[in-house]
Amino acid sequence: MATELVHDIAHLGHVELLTPTPERSLWFFTEVMGMSVxxxxxxSVYLRTWDDYERHSLVLTAHGSSGIRRTALRASSEEALKRRVAAIEQAGLGIGWTEGRPGIGDTYVFTDPDGHELELYYASEWYTAPEDQQPALKNQPQRYPGKGVSPRRLDHVNFLAAQVGPNGDFVRDVLGARITEQILLEDTERTRYGARWLSFGNKSYDVVYTEDWTGTRGRLHHIAFATDTREDILRAADIMLENGVFIETGPHKHAIQQTFFLYVYEPGGNRIELCNPNTRLILAPDWRTVTWTEAERAKGQAWGLKTIESFHTHGTPPVG
Structure with missing residues (x-):
């Protein structure tokens, strides 16, 4: 079935990540990942990847546990912001307006059906690099840092959800995204999805929902940062190894979305993906959702690597 884009949401803006080990997590994002403060x-510490045009890509906040506090989405205009707020309020999931934090204007806070907190905004501060980070090319916001992994941008957020279906429906029907790919599980009692990938524009996905095998609501599966090349993922694996960062799985290639990937745990316990999805864009206006069966997914990733069990159970905050 083809799904139509509304275009009221431009893209994923930034995320606020919680960590019980703020100093070690900051070391990871600055020294190992190579992001700038x-x-x-x-x-809270505000950090950025070198090619995000907005002021920051990540807010790292000290907290008693790991997890994600809020995911920010930028609307495509002030009028688009008002339209989506009206749709959210009609769906009964609005929390309300709040004053903007550094770099953004007033934001509207709401939740998805699973309880993850999100916010919509339009007014945004474009980044101006200091003198020592000025790029050679004026169409680039910041000099390439050449430090650690040096990811280019924040790419996507993957939420764990007790039920994938209602959350995917909400992002599609209320926020105006389209479901590009999904996993349909073999459940004789009801329609049940293992995961759904959703896009607000031409990227193959911006937001993902994955079924939480623990049945818990409101947890984070991972946040992902995009690199320039697939070779950067291989280099990132060596960087993680040299710095004692736990590698969960990869490098390898996903069957779904064909993303080249590496998954690690930052010191606070949150799963971080390094990904290279740059070769796949959704250009068809009548894109038809690709549906994978449970049997097809049992074959593993693109080159046969089996999906490890922790992929369905490890999330943040931890359960128990």
């Missing part, structure tokens, strides 16, 4: 405010 923009500012510090209270218990």
């Amino acid at each position: 923009v500012s510090t405010e209270g218990d």
